Amino acid sequence: MKITNAFFLLAVLAYIPHLAAQRLPAIDPDAYSEEQKQAAADFETARNRPVSGPFILMMHSPAVMSRARAFGDYLRYNSAIGNTLSELAILITAREWTQDYEWYAHYPIALEVGIDREIADAIAEGRRPAGMSEDEEIVYDFSIELHRNRRVSDVTFQRALERFGSKGVIDLTGINGYYTFLAMQMNMAQYPVPEDAVKLPRFPD
Numbered sequence: 001m002k003i004t005n006a007f008f009l010l011a012v013l014a015y016i017p018h019l020a021a022q023r024l025p026a027i028d029p030d031a032y033s034e035e036q037k038q039a040a041a042d043f044e045t046a047r048n049r050p051v052s053g054p055f056i057l058m059m060h061s062p063a064v065m066s067r068a069r070a071f072g073d074y075l076r077y078n079s080a081i082g083n084t085l086s087e088l089a090i091l092i093t094a095r096e097w098t099q100d101y102e103w104y105a106h107y108p109i110a111l112e113v114g115i116d117r118e119i120a121d122a123i124a125e126g127r128r129p130a131g132m133s134e135d136e137e138i139v140y141d142f143s144i145e146l147h148r149n150r151r152v153s154d155v156t157f158q159r160a161l162e163r164f165g166s167k168g169v170i171d172l173t174g175i176n177g178y179y180t181f182l183a184m185q186m187n188m189a190q191y192p193v194p195e196d197a198v199k200l201p202r203f204p205d
Contacts, residue, residue: 024189026056036062043069053105054182057189068181075178079171081164084114085139089175091115092140095123095200096147097183104197124200138163139172146176 032040039062043051046069051059058065079086087110094102103124110120119136122129132140142160145152152160160169185191193199 022057022190022192024057024060027059032059033062038062039066042066046070046073053101054186054191057185057191068178071174071178075171075175079175080168081139081172081175084110085135085172086175087113088115088119088136088139089143089172090179091120091123092143093147093176093179093183095126096144097180097187098200098202099183099186100193100197100199101186101191102179102183103200104193126201126203135163142172143176146173147180 027036029040036059039059040051043055043066051065055065055069058068076086077083081089087106090106091103091110093099094106107120107124111117115136116131119129119132129136129140138156138159141156142152145156157169160172164172
């Protein structure tokens, strides 16, 4: 399920004034190299909107940006586990990496595609949500183990395999890995969120 272009355009406009404060400021499109112009054009063709979010940051390396965008085109919109469970995995990743922009962008999307607010809020607070469906429990356990243990137990793997198949297991791992990659880029660059965005609670190190 794709979210309207208006949402992304409003989000971009909201944080543009703050981009200069990050470690790698946004590049003025008028100053793009030929490679950057092509990467931006490819992005707009694929996503039907201008370069936005962490992809603005990655325009400093347009080849990385383009490859990341193409990877996300599949994992975000067409994965074998479906968009609702994908958004659940994205929220878990954003929480595990305390990535405020990732949470800001995907929290409303997750609610729109069917994740209960109580489940999303529990994840934000670092709690195991109550009332998850069986599919949500599988995705939650699989994702949490990947992030916290750097591996998945035999029991958790078998549950995911039986429910989603081998393609689904690969895709679920890919979603966690892809949004970890985006979180790492944004945490590294201190990528900002709009001033009115609700930030994730900070936990002790």
